[in-house]
Amino acid sequence: MTDQSVRRLIISAALTLAAVFLAVGAVRGYDLTLLIAGTIAALGVSVVIYLQVPSMSDDEVELEVAMKKLGGGESPDKVRLVAIGELADVKHAFNEMAKRVGDRMRQATAELSHLELMLQSVADAIIMVDRHGEIVHLNQAAERMFHLKEKAVGRTFIEAVRDHEFDSLLKKCLSSGSRQEGTIEVRPGRRVYDVTVSPLPGEPGAAMVIRDLTEIKRLERVRRDFVANISHELRTPLASLKLLAETLKAGACDDPAVAADFLGRIEVETDKLTQMVRELGELSRIESGESPLVKKSLDIVPFIEKVVKRLRPQADRAELALSVETVPGLKPVPADADRIEQVLVNLIHNAIKFTLPGGKITVTAATTPVGVEISVKDTGVGISPDDLPRIFERFYKADKARSGGGTGLGLAIAKHIIQAHGGDIRAESYPGKGAKFTFTLPG
Ligand SMILES: Nc1ncnc2c1ncn2[C@@H]1O[C@H](COP(=O)(O)OP(=O)(O)O)[C@@H](O)[C@H]1O
Ligand SMILES: [Mg+2]
Known part of the structure; x- marks a missing residue:
């Protein structure tokens, strides 16, 4: 309550009481002189109390209004006082404080937008939820990964994402308050995700980070298959060569016709191997961009x-x-x-x-x-x-x-x-x- 309203309350209370006092006294037939004397005394006491309550100067009112504006969320840049009058120093100090608050707010906003930019630029999907599992923040990667076209913020995770495996990791984290990790395969054999859910520090809720491992897994498989294939492809001609050499050694070379046939077959197998090595080399050169096209x-x-x-x-x-x-x-x-x-x-x-x-x-x-x-x-x-x-x-x-x-x-x-x-x-x-x-x- 402001000082002005306290003063207004005192005056109206004193006047009301005096009126009631006089009316009741008159009705009951009390001595009028005594009544008037009592009323004057009561009013006198009220005036003394009234004078005790300090009245506010224009400067103070101005300061009070400015502080309220600041407290009410108005931009500190707009709340500036003209530093003149009795309270010039206080007004000056207020302006300094408002400026610092403004600077800090600008700094915090810039940091927030940097963080937001980072959050939006990472390839991993990031989703933050509150204690009830309601989404409070998510990045573009998450929107893309889960095809979240309409607004996902404000909906529960399970409502938006509709996957029980992700949701159960999230729930475990929320109920235990401890970090959860897992690998989730959606539509077996199709997409593989690495998921980490961490509790938010200092507030109830969790942050889920999801990495799509599908392409990495595919490349791993391609590499494994490649090594397996290449050894298989080498094994067959090498086994033939070994057999042909052994047969020749065991006496086949004594028969010129057989020897010529075997040598011919050795040549075919060696040509095959040479062709394979040539093609493999070519493939890796094209892939690595080592031999550019001459267009x-x-x-x-x-x-x-x-x-x-x-x-x-x-x-x-x-x-x-x-x-x-x-x-x-x-x-x-x-x-x-x-x-x-x-x-x-x-x-x-x-x-x-x-x-x-x-x-x-x-x-x-x-x-x-x-x-x-x-x-x-x-x-x-x-x-x-x-x-x-x-x-x-x-x-x-x-x-x-x-x-x-x-x-x-x-x-x-x-x-x-x-x-x-x-x-x-x-x-x-x-x-x-x-x-x-x-x-x-x-x-
Ligand atoms: N014209 C075609 N008709 C039927 N199958 C084909 C044809 N071309 C390619 N293929 C199939 O694709 C495979 C891969 O072809 P390619 O990479 O040229 O290897 P390669 O000719 O050494 O077998 C062949 O082994 C064959 O199974
Ligand atoms: Mg071919």
Whole structure:
């Protein structure tokens, strides 16, 4: 209560009491002189009390108003006093204090926005909840990870995320107040997350940090498979070489015809190994960007015709019809001719390997809105839907018998070369209905 209101209360209380006193006295017939004397005495005491309560100066009122504004949350920059009058020093000190409060608030706001920026820039999802499990804060990574399109703040974690495994870790942390860690697999085999839930320091609630391990796990698997595949691929030719050498040593070399046959087979196995080592080296060079592309303007039609001419003897030997279909007006594209030749040779070579005699292979080229598209289509054995998504992986061979000692690296290399050109490569096929491989080259 302010001093002014205390003073107003005293006056009104004294006047009311005097009026009541006089009225009651008059009704009851008390001595009027005595009554008036009593009333005057009471009013006198009230005036003394009234004078005891200090009245506020304009300066004090101004200060009081300013402090209330500051306390009420008004920006300290707007609460400034003109430092003149009796309380000039106090007003000056107040202004200094308001300025410092303003500076601290600005500093705190800047720190908060830095923290917010950091929180939003990390790849890990971060979600903070209060003691009831209601989301109070989350970053963009969390919104993306859990597809939280509408506002998640204010909803409970389970309502927003709808995953009981995450929720049970969170609940354990909230009820025990201790840090919880775990690995959660969502839709088994699909996505793997590393989760840490920590209690918030000094207040009830928890912070959950979720890292998506799916890609790391996939790369680990690819590396493991790669090592396993490479040792498998080496084992077969090495075992053949060992056997051939042992047989020769055991006396086969005494028969010139047998010896010649064995030496020929040794040569084939060694060639296979050499080819594999060459292709592996090439793959790693392309992947690491060690041998950059040498792009020049490539005239598509003469280029395709040259490659087809080179492979025609092989197609003839396999009794396959190999034809080229192009459209007029194909514009040249910037490309590394040697590398694209390697891709096209592998595609046509594969078509020859996987098509039965009497079949047909067609190489086509067409214009697309962004460049050109080259396809190799055959009427061969085709690829099963299970194998189709995997044929561009290193060493993947769907039909080992037909692969004719191929390394299974050709399509992996082709994919890298095409991607390095900014294009893409895809396969369409049905078992028994042949296959069609298409790659694009941007213009
Ligand atoms: N035209 C095709 N028809 C059927 N299967 C194919 C064809 N091209 C590729 N494939 C499948 O894809 C696998 C991988 O091809 P590639 O990487 O060139 O290796 P490779 O030719 O050494 O076997 C082949 O082993 C085969 O199973
Ligand atoms: Mg091949």
